[in-house]
Amino acid sequence: MIRRLAPRYLGLLVVIGGLALLPLWVSNPYVLSVLTLAALYAIFASSWDILSGYIGQLNFGHAVFFGAGAYAAGFLGPHLPALLVLPAGAVAAVGFAFLVGVPCLKLRGPYLSLTTLVFPLILERLAFTFRDVTGGEYGITVDPPLSAMGLYLAALALLLATLMVLLAVAESRIGSTFRAIGDDDQAAMAAGVNATRFKLGAFVLGAALAGLGGVLYAYHLRHVGPEIFSLFTSFAIVIMGIVGGMGTILGPALGAFFLTLLGESLREIETFRVLIYSAVLILCVMLFPQGLWGLGRLLSGLARKSGMLGRARIRSR
Amino acid sequence: MITEILIFGTIWGAIYTILALGFTLIFGVVRILNLAYGAIYMVASYLIYSLVSDFGLAMIPAWLLAVALTCLVGMALYRIFIVPLRESLGRVLIVTAGIAIFLQEVAVLTYSTEPRYVPTALPGSLAIWGVRVTHQQLLTLGVAVVLLALLHALLTRTRLGRELRAVAQDTEMAALMGIPVERTYLFAIAISTALAAAAGALIAPFLTVSPEMGWSPLLVAFTIVVLGGLGSLWGTILAAFIVAYAEMFTAYAISPQLREAVTFGIMILTLVVRPHGLFGKGIVE
Numbered sequence: 347m348i349r350r351l352a353p354r355y356l357g358l359l360v361v362i363g364g365l366a367l368l369p370l371w372v373s374n375p376y377v378l379s380v381l382t383l384a385a386l387y388a389i390f391a392s393s394w395d396i397l398s399g400y401i402g403q404l405n406f407g408h409a410v411f412f413g414a415g416a417y418a419a420g421f422l423g424p425h426l427p428a429l430l431v432l433p434a435g436a437v438a439a440v441g442f443a444f445l446v447g448v449p450c451l452k453l454r455g456p457y458l459s460l461t462t463l464v465f466p467l468i469l470e471r472l473a474f475t476f477r478d479v480t481g482g483e484y485g486i487t488v489d490p491p492l493s494a495m496g497l498y499l500a501a502l503a504l505l506l507a508t509l510m511v512l513l514a515v516a517e518s519r520i521g522s523t524f525r526a527i528g529d530d531d532q533a534a535m536a537a538g539v540n541a542t543r544f545k546l547g548a549f550v551l552g553a554a555l556a557g558l559g560g561v562l563y564a565y566h567l568r569h570v571g572p573e574i575f576s577l578f579t580s581f582a583i584v585i586m587g588i589v590g591g592m593g594t595i596l597g598p599a600l601g602a603f604f605l606t607l608l609g610e611s612l613r614e615i616e617t618f619r620v621l622i623y624s625a626v627l628i629l630c631v632m633l634f635p636q637g638l639w640g641l642g643r644l645l646s647g648l649a650r651k652s653g654m655l656g657r658a659r660i661r662s663r
Numbered sequence: 664m665i666t667e668i669l670i671f672g673t674i675w676g677a678i679y680t681i682l683a684l685g686f687t688l689i690f691g692v693v694r695i696l697n698l699a700y701g702a703i704y705m706v707a708s709y710l711i712y713s714l715v716s717d718f719g720l721a722m723i724p725a726w727l728l729a730v731a732l733t734c735l736v737g738m739a740l741y742r743i744f745i746v747p748l749r750e751s752l753g754r755v756l757i758v759t760a761g762i763a764i765f766l767q768e769v770a771v772l773t774y775s776t777e778p779r780y781v782p783t784a785l786p787g788s789l790a791i792w793g794v795r796v797t798h799q800q801l802l803t804l805g806v807a808v809v810l811l812a813l814l815h816a817l818l819t820r821t822r823l824g825r826e827l828r829a830v831a832q833d834t835e836m837a838a839l840m841g842i843p844v845e846r847t848y849l850f851a852i853a854i855s856t857a858l859a860a861a862a863g864a865l866i867a868p869f870l871t872v873s874p875e876m877g878w879s880p881l882l883v884a885f886t887i888v889v890l891g892g893l894g895s896l897w898g899t900i901l902a903a904f905i906v907a908y909a910e911m912f913t914a915y916a917i918s919p920q921l922r923e924a925v926t927f928g929i930m931i932l933t934l935v936v937r938p939h940g941l942f943g944k945g946i947v948e
Contacts, residue, residue, distance in 0.1 A: 456752055
């Protein structure tokens, strides 16, 4: 397993390490802020992938989990030391993972998707209604304990940890069980797999990581409000995951960076951002269902087949 | 307060029945879950608004034209985006979600996010048990009942209705019996979008028209299907009225802001307590 993972771990260290060193050359705070946001979205998209990509249960309500983390930062930030807020965010998200996961366990495919879609909307309504606690539409102001630079590095560190944990799980026996359940849960159960427990496990794992990211997200925005539970917040994660390539962990993270940077580079035509996101999604589903990651693999495969380098490598095996 | 809940619950129940029947029709016949269903309803509402306010059409022709145009849009979307993906439920789900967001953004860019108002076809109001009910709301109730009767006649009395039911029951067997399945699918899409469009057109005059207005009816329709059970006409009607009365009770007795939260609560509670719904097969396999 470690041998199989080594190239990807090495690649991750190089890319994320490179990103961490970037401020040495680029001191523009705007760039830093965009990259922080992209890293946080990458955490959300890759933690979404473990349930959605591996078990194939498309979760349309991932915002519940990072929203729980973000609200935990809002509620507890003033009362707890900063280092305890992070685990509190994860705990809050795991609580919601049980709340969402248990009713959804019996559901499959599109029914699960529509049901998960509803949970953030309920929370959005509750946040609007109980304004004494949540601040209503104004939300809660969050005072970040980190500088912008510190937050950038923290987001990258959490992204690295998230991707390493998720890759390790995905490549282990648990990951193959997830895939088996995704392919045919009846067959998996007949083979003695407790599918219910594994599905709930995937909910909990994805939620915990998203909850950690949610705390940093609240620090980044310096604010948490009901809009975190809006439909588009959840859809944005689904779009990133699918455009990046589901069931690969690294694909959704790539998709998050791609779409966030694309969205920012189109800032002049900000009004078209959502339109472009949805068009990219539709095109991707119609033409490249494997996403960017799959496309990259296909291209590198083609290059390897035709190039001398590839032939040499095959022979050496 | 109780009379308000009863009267407005009945009006909404009729609208919800139309919405939910359109939603189950695609679900039962074509066997796809259409997340763009609410967007179709939104498109119809904006068409009415444009035809009446920008082109100065009278209410009834605007209504008919909007439903017909929306129907064409729905059928075109089906042919272009759904047919190539129909083998994969997951991809259909994603592409219809993409279409829904896309249409919503088109509405934002065309009309801005500012809500629009559609004038009523029948001005004036009357008092029922001391509750002010507009003529438009009564008209909506009347048209909804007529539409339901027409749909029922279509499904039970005509050849097309028999074909639709046959395909819903067993697609392969229906195909073997010589029913043109693909054409039946297209009819189901057309009727379903027409129902969504009709509901949008009926509601537009007493709600504001806004780009994100489609999500709530989509989720309400899904809740009703969950609660009523799949493939049960009477279950759907009963569930539509239960949801409508529960919503009105929440709106008048507790807080209007929690109206949707209660609907979604009903959905989740049904899935936990009675996953097969009140009647029918239910969505849990």
